[in-house]
Amino acid sequence: MAIKRALISVSDKTGIVEFSRELAKQGVQIISTGGTFSLLEKEGVPVIGISDVTGFPEIMDGRVKTLHPAVHSGLLAVRDNEEHRKSMEELGLDYIDLVVVNLYPFKQTIAKPGVSYEEAIENIDIGGPTMLRSAAKNHAFVTVVVDAGDYDAVLEELKAGGDTTLETRKRLAAKVFRHTGSYDALISDYLSKQTGEPLPESYTVTYEKVQGLRYGENPHQKAAFYKKPLASGANITTAEQLHGKELSYNNINDANAALSILKEFDEPAVVAVKHMNPCGVGIGATIHEAYQKAYEADPTSIFGGIVAANRTLGAETAELLGAIFLEIIIAPDYTPEALEILSKKKNIRLLKLGELKAAAEREPEWLVTSVDGGMLVQESDVHSLKEEDLQVVTDRKPTAEEMKQLLFGWKVVKHVKSNAILLAKDDMTVGVGAGQMNRVGAARIAIEQAGEKAVGAALASDAFFPMGDTVELAAKAGITAIIQPGGSIKDEESIAAANKAGIAMVFTNIRHFKH
Template sequence: MSVKKALISVSDKTGLIPFARRLVAAGVQIISTGGTASLLKAEGVPVIGISEVTGFPEILDGRVKTLHPNIHSGLLAVRDSEAHVQQLKDLGIETIDLVVVNLYPFKETIAKPDVTYEDAIENIDIGGPTMLRSAAKNHAFVSVVVDAADYEKVAEEIEANGDTTLETRRKLAAKVFRHTAAYDALISRYLSEQVGELLPESYTVTYEKAQDLRYGENPHQRAAFYREPLSDQLSIGNASQLQGKELSYNNINDADAALAIVREFAEPAVVAIKHSNPCGVGIGADIRSAYQKAYEADPVSIFGGIVAANRPIDRDTALAMKEIFLEIIIAPDFTEEALAVLAEKKNLRLLRISALNEPAKKVDNLFRVAPVAGGALIQDFDYKQLEENEIQVVTDRKPSEEEMAQLKFAWKVVKHVKSNAILLAKDNMTIGVGAGQMNRVGAAKIAIEQAGALASGAVMASDAFFPMGDTVEAAAKAGITAIIQPGGSIRDQESIDACNRAGIAMIFTGTRHFKH
């Protein structure tokens, strides 16, 4: 077998002309369509128009040009089948040995902020995927290229041997079906969103590889980082890395958790993350004071952690951060002076996400996908904010103005702590975090022990209701003065009574924030 005839029809013409010239030099005839044919002719590359092969004009504004038996028979014929070969001969159809196609820019079209529905529909490619699938199905005999990155290898093999190897054709075919699957996934998602089918009977997602990772959570696990094709800039996938080593699996996971928390705040805020849980969160009049509070919240756990700030990092803040070992600092920007300070720590990763000072907003069509054995769980991200009309004071004593401010601060953070979660806060900073415990009173004991003497006069937040009054009793012994929790237990009254006996103010939110 040898490549004698190629069909080329591409939207993205990067690298096309040098590739086409190499094919022609190797004795390959080129068939082409529309704009691709015009470009090839203009560049002096011999080309056969698609209509010369089909005997039919391109019609309907180019919507129909390659959907023809003369094309698909030439692609799908089994070359070692006498019956197929004879049928082609009887019908005067020639085989096509190489297909080079990339598709209408649907992703780029729907990414435009002002895209119309009609424009999106017009950029759904029909003929391209059909040719790709035909050629890829028949890869035992046909080479198919959908990625300009493969031009060099294909050209080299044809120049050396007159054809590509079967191994290469198999790899190219697999890439084609990955490509068309991703293309169709974007189309199905867009159309489903347009008609409000956000959780349809089948759920298909696609991601694009950003980088291979050395390993996953542990060295024996393989891993790579993929980004969502149309993600906004407020994500690790779209961050600019200014310095430091490559990000690891755990870095990316923890950085994502840091972003989710720091975007809860409109005021200057700093979040320190360790193993996806906040070990310190602080807000202040400026980013330097916010960092100091995040650091003092747990100066032990922050070591080796990831820090996110929602304001630019200045020189003073950078000097403070430089004093300890941090894996990553994430911020909307860094001053030149701050960069100079942090450059002394060459392995420290600096990530810039320019709009990080914008609080998170609910996105209706964005879901969290959590794989489980044999399937996946899909749900909304937890964007729920506490509204004033949802606050219900259930105790005899109402929180003071300062207590209420601390309760609201604690509520914003506790929803990002792994359940069961208890968090203590004071002076606009976390002082104790009990995360991921099997029972709530156990989480409370961990948070109280971490806070130590600072627990006296602090407030407590719980991500879910108290199943009984024992958590309140632990809080009372530690000197907690106010509590925020969802409520909703059949034994709520026990906790309310315990608060009243201890003089603790307690409010219910009516909203649970489990995070498993």
């Protein structure tokens, strides 16, 4: 077989004139519609209109033009089926061997600020996906192209042998169904949001590939990085890499964890992360001061970690950052001097984040977690705590300084793997106990890490104390204030232990498990 007849109808007209001109040179008859027809005709490419094929005008503002038996018979007819061939001859229909279609820009439309519902609906393509699906189904005989990046490969095969190979047609058909599936997923997501159904009876999501990765968590695991089609704001998918090696799977995970913590703060803040847990967090009057505190929190664990800052980094801070080995530095921006200093380190990745929203402006997103045979979907934890939300449950109330450290610690402990205990003092983390099977074990780790800094520190727990042993351990270490959710049947035991030790304890009545 050979490609003799093509149907071309594209919204994105990148490269279509050159591609069509080459098709015409190969003797391919080109059928087209609407704006594509006008463009090709204007550029002198031989083309016939869709109405000349269907014998029916384009109607309803172009909503109905290709939904016609003359089109879909030519696409769906099985060429080696005698009955199909006979029907085509009797009805005077002709085959269509090549379909080149891309769809109405629905994603670009709904991404526009203030777009109306009516405009969004009008940009749902019907004829395009129908032609693509018909051609892709019949890929044994029909070549279908949805991506301008495939134009050259199709032309190369056409020039070499007059047709594409079955292998190519299979590959292009698979791409079509991925494309239409993604297109429909965007539409269903948009309409579900419009109708207030965030967790419907079936959950379809789509992501776009950012890059292939050398491997996953470990070298024997395959991996790739994808983003949401409408991803925006300050996040790892929108960050600009200014310098350094390509990001790895673990880099991306750790960077995302660092940014999640960073977004809790409006004041100058620096977060250091290792293996998706914070190893040092500091706030200060300047970003330089905040970094010094984040570093001092755990000078050992920060080595080989990731540092994220919520202010532009200057030369003074860059000198300190450049003095140790770091995998990634993330900041809204860098001064030219800071960029020059840090770029001297060949392998360090420097990411420019852009402007961060105020913590209070954050909106929850839907998070998807895979499990064997299925997935879990939940809202992201963007709960923000205010001092007036707290319930003082001990005889002694926290001092103003203790309250500041309690609220600081609470912002960070929600991002530590459960069971989690965090100690805060002087606007920095001084001890982190993460991912333990029991809460008192997490407390021991945090207290041991803090050492003498535990004296006078505030302790934050992501969930309630099942008994009073954690409070007793905190008292022995010299901790003076505790923030925890409360809600245990043994709360009174913990309260009594705190009162005995003179510790101020507050309940948040909200939990921050992170598994």
